[in-house]
Amino acid sequence: MRRGKTIVANTLESEESRVAVLDPSGHLLDIYLERMWERQRAGEIYKARVDNVLPGMNAAFLNLGDGRNGFLYLADLGRKPSPGEELVVQVAKTARKGKGARVTPRVSLPGRYVVLVPDGRDVGVSKRVADEEERKRLKELGRQVLPEGFGMIVRTVAEGCGLDEMRCDVEDLMGLWDEISSAARRTAAPCLLYRDGGLLERVLRDELDRDVAEVVLDNPEDLETVTSMCLKFFGPSGGPEVTLYRGRGSVFEVYGVERELELALDKKVWLSSGAYLVIDQAEALTVIDVNTGKYTGAKDLRHTVLKTNLEAAEEVARQLRIRAIGGIVVVDFIDMDSEEDRKILLERLKELFKGDRHRARVFGITPLGLVELTRKRSRSDLRSVLTRGCPMCGSSGFVEREEASAMKLKRAIRKAVGSSSPEAILVAMNPHGARHCLEYLSSWEEEFRCRIFLKEDPSLQWGKFKLEYQGQLRQVEHRLVPSSGGAWVVHRTD
Structure with a gap:
């Protein structure tokens, strides 16, 4: 089998479909995920x-x-x-x-070779088609098949295609637009008029080119669809090998995709040299910090810094794709004094983003040494798809220090003692916090002249507590016996 990219489809679960694109070395390039209950997807x-x-x-x-x-x-x-x-x-x-x-x-309707734009004008060619002669040829082909009253964008995958292939693609899209227009005339708003094909079909339409050597499926029901798409796109020969995975484990585990997905949720990303990135996603922008980490270099400092930054640039471009990060991105590369090195880094970044399906622009280096760039956001980022806000910290990303929780508890006890002078107090607290407060119990009892009982309550969030009872000692001891049998974990000084 020839060497090239691999597309791996995990569609066995009816509730969720996942498709991964791997580079020739088997590393994750892109991941697409879709759940059956999701609404309002781009393109609808x-x-x-x-x-x-x-x-x-x-x-x-x-x-x-x-x-x-x-x-x-x-x-x-x-x-x-x-x-x-x-x-x-x-x-x-x-x-x-x-x-x-x-x-x-x-409205725009994507096909294999072109994107048809109703009410548009003229023909455009994807900026990712670099060769000027090919751009001119594709533009002329587009004008020959362009319907009146429509515009068109010729896609990158159209490089090398002929007039008949492009005409067939346009005719298919025109038929689709006629169906959508007819539905719009006969149905009342609000309603859905059109939803693009399934996830696997869309990914193959957009990603399948002669750089793809293999398509791996885990669902036999997809085999006929994928085979016919490959035949349509490439003819009887020249297309990728289509393989049906029949192993016991998950196809994503076998191809290492599950592990890469786990790593894509980490803030810290290690580079092969020992340097690392720290990726912080916020609502307004994403900030990426580059650190030399364990990498000390083999030559002078300038060479070490440039080599680390160039390695980091490749991983930045890769991580933005994998994590589907869009919007404003600021990268804090390691400081470089050489203007020549700065130019080398910027040119490399721009080159890396040329192959990105989602338009990215590198704006340059600010006076503070930060590289600013933007990337088109067309789908939800991976973190928001696979994770949710932490209920323990209220989505802040932080939990209260044990010392701070202990001092809050002490102030609550002081208030209780001051208002009613109880003989004993029963406190329910998150187990971790309760165990931390053990060292304070004796001194607090001596200071407040009151017995204090700490009961571990796993139902309470980190750092949380509640004063369950304050009053006579015998009443507190009575409450320490669970009504349903068993025993509480209670901390006391005796």
């Missing part, structure tokens, strides 16, 4: 009803019919719509983190 087309127009925000909220409104910039529409008006819109950005989807009236 709706007949929506305008619910509310907010001139102050230059926006309107549209009812898409599935319980969550879409957000439309009025500049995209070119006018101010009226409440109740019906519009055909497409999801441009998937709903995420409690926000509705961003929608646009500028």
Whole structure:
């Protein structure tokens, strides 16, 4: 089998589909994940009803019919719509983190070789097609098959394709647009008009090229679809090998994808040299810090710093793809005094992002030595798909120090003693905090002239406690016997 990229599909579970793209060395390049209950995915087309127009925000909220409104910039529409008006819109950005989807009236239909744009004009060619002669050829082919009243973007995968292949692709898309237009005329808003094919079909349409050597499936039901797609795209020969995985373990485990997914949720990413990245994702932007770590270099400091930064640049580009991070990204590379080295780093970054399906722009190095870049966000990032906010820390990313919890408890005991002068106090506390407070019990009892009992309660979150009883000693001791048998874990000074 020839050497190239591998596409691995894990679609056995009806509730969730996952597709991974691996480089020729078997390292993860990209991961796509979709759950059956997800709504408002990018590319879906709706007949929506305008619910509310907010001139102050230059926006309107549209009812898409599935319980969550879409957000439309009025500049995209070119006018101010009226409440109740019906519009055909497409999801441009998937709903995420409690926000509705961003929608646009500028519908586009992706095919294998072209993206058809109703109400568009002329033909554009993907910027990822670098050869000028090929760009001119593809543009001329596009103009020959472009329907009147439509625009078109020729995709990167069209490099080397012929007129008949492009014409066939356009005819398929025109038939699809006719179906969508017909549905829009006969149905009332709000409703879904069109949803793209399944995850595996979409990934193959976008990723399958002659650099892909193998497609690995774990679901026999996908075999016919994938084989026919490969035949359509490449003919009887020249396409990738299609393999049905029949092993006992998960196909993602066998190909190392599960492990890479776990690593993609870590803040710290180790590089082969011993240097590492620290990736901090926030609502407004993502910050990446580069550290030399264990790497000391073999030559002078300048060489060490440049080599580390270039290695880090490759991993930054890879991690942004794997984690599906979009928006503003700031990278704090190791400081470089040489202007020549800075140029080398920036050029390398720009080169790395040329192959990214989601448009990225590298803006340069700020006076503080930070590299600023942006990456188009078209789907939810991996962290938000696979994780949720921590209930222990209230999603802050931090939990209270044991010393701080102990002092809070002491102040609560002081308040209780001051208000009622109890003989004894029973405190329920998170087990970790209760064990930490053991060392203070004797001194607190002496200071407050009151017996203190600490009961471990696993149902309480980290650092939390509650005063369950304050009063006579015998009443507290009576409460230490569980009504259902068994025993509490209680800490006391005797």
